[in-house]
Amino acid sequence: MKFPVFISLSLLLLSISMPSSHANSPIPTQKAGIEKTLFGTFPDGRTADLFTLKNAAGMTVQITNYGGYIVSCTAPNKAGKQEEVTLGMTTFAEYLKGTPNFGPIVGRYGNRIAKGKFTLDGQEYTLATNNRKNHIHGGPKGFDKQLWTAKTVDGNEPAVVLTYLSKDGEEGYPGNLSVDVKYTLQKDNALRIDYHATTDKATVINLTNHAYFNLSGMKDDILNNEVMIRASNYLPTNDEQIPTGELKPVAGTVFDFNKPTVVGAHINDTTDVQIRYGSGYDHCFVFTDTSSALKLGATVYEPTSGRFMEMYTTEPAVQLYTGNHLSNNLVGKNGVQFRRRFGLCLETQHFPDSPNHPNFPSTVLRPGKAYQTTTIYKFSVK
Structure with missing residues (x-):
């Protein structure tokens, strides 16, 4: 069927006058690309680099190949002003001295393993213990303390690929593990992290990343942030924050974030034993969709700045940590005091202590198989 010419022209004119679906896209403010600079020097003479990734929308991310730390990440507020949204330190010396995991690659095993022991294929392995009597975040010399090899990818979506060989027996783990982690700053103001081993x-x-997010632009703590987590269950723990093995429904508890909920609403509810154990939120939330599909897992909204962050992942769970143990005398970038609950973490992962819980999804990697996960943190305003 043919339409009259005047109708076709009218439709054409209408389509031209209609606003584009990208009308609210970020306005380009800088040239996209990647820059490498010296970050610092080790006592033995080795050097660490700093990689600055920029997209055309004005967002900037800085990554160092020492520990894979996210040293800096900016995002616009509702007025379009770019500000810091992750906690970090100013100098390489401060990172070398040690930080409260301000954005490094965490491995070989993010979160806790009870008593630093697990049995695999009939053999017991003993890991370094660095969290009371337990193992946490790969041990005292985990991936966050290693110098990674870096390769850059320039362009409109700049990236840096970090590689590391964790040798058999490192921190007590079996096997020579070849790891690469790719950080990509996308055009849509999303930081994508791809893990492969x-x-x-x-x-x-x-593996996970331990970034602390503060969407206020470092002006306030995170208690007024509205958090949504698409989780049907969470993992209760004992008083050392080791999972009991139970998956407990979040419905009717202070752990229900299926609807956006202000972080501070129940964070001090010490009538809940789990809140007491974590001194706030420091728990693993199990997504309703535990598949390996890339899906929306959580969001964070900071009402004063208008910043909105979406977290997508292929992982089955996320650890929500609300900065309960940050020190009030810790001073970070730009002289900002990183006091208690000044940042929150969304650490995408498999379950903590999985090697000691056969009912948890397996975290075993065997020769001939590849470990592959992706997490995306996307920033916008509303």
Whole structure:
């Protein structure tokens, strides 16, 4: 069927006058690309680099190959002003001295393993213990303390690929584990992290990033942030924050974030034993969709700045940590005091202590198989 010419022209004119679906896209303010600079020097003479990734929308992310730290990440507020949205330190010396995990790659195993022990294929392995009597975040010399090899990818969506060989026996883990982690700053103001690993011997692996987010632009704590987590269950723990093995429904509890909920609403509810154990939120939330599909897992909204962050992941769970143990005398970038609950973490992962819980999704990686996960933190305003 043919339309009259005047109708076709009218439709054409209408389509031209209609606003584009990208009308609210960020306005380009800088040239996209990546820059490498010297970040610092180790006592033994080795050097660490700082990689500055920029997109055309004005967002900037800085990554160092020492520990894979996110040193800086900016995002616009509702007025379009770019400000810091992750906690970090100013100098390489401060990172070398140690931070409360301000944005490094965490491995081989993010979160806790009870008593630093697990059995795999009939053999017991003993790991370094650095969290009371337990193992946490890969040990005292985990991936956050290693110098990674870096390769850059320039362009409109700049990226840096970090690689590291974790040798058999490192921190007590079996197998030579080859790891690469790719940070990509996308055009849509999203920071994408792709993790990949292979091994020559059966081992366990649970990689994540430990960034602390503060969407206020470092002007306030995170208690007024509205958090949504698409989780049907969470993992209760004992008083050392080791999972009991139970998956408990969030419905009717202070752990129900299926609807956007202000972080501070129940964070001090010490009538809940789990809140007491974590001194606030420091718990693993199990997504309703535990598949390996890339899906929306959580959001954070900071009402004063208008910043909105969406977190997408292929992982089955996320650890929500609300900065309960940050020190009030810790001073970070730009002289900002990182006091208690000044940042929150959304650490995408498999379950903590999985090697000791057969009912949890397996974290075992075997020769000939590849470990592959993706997490995206996307920033916008509303």
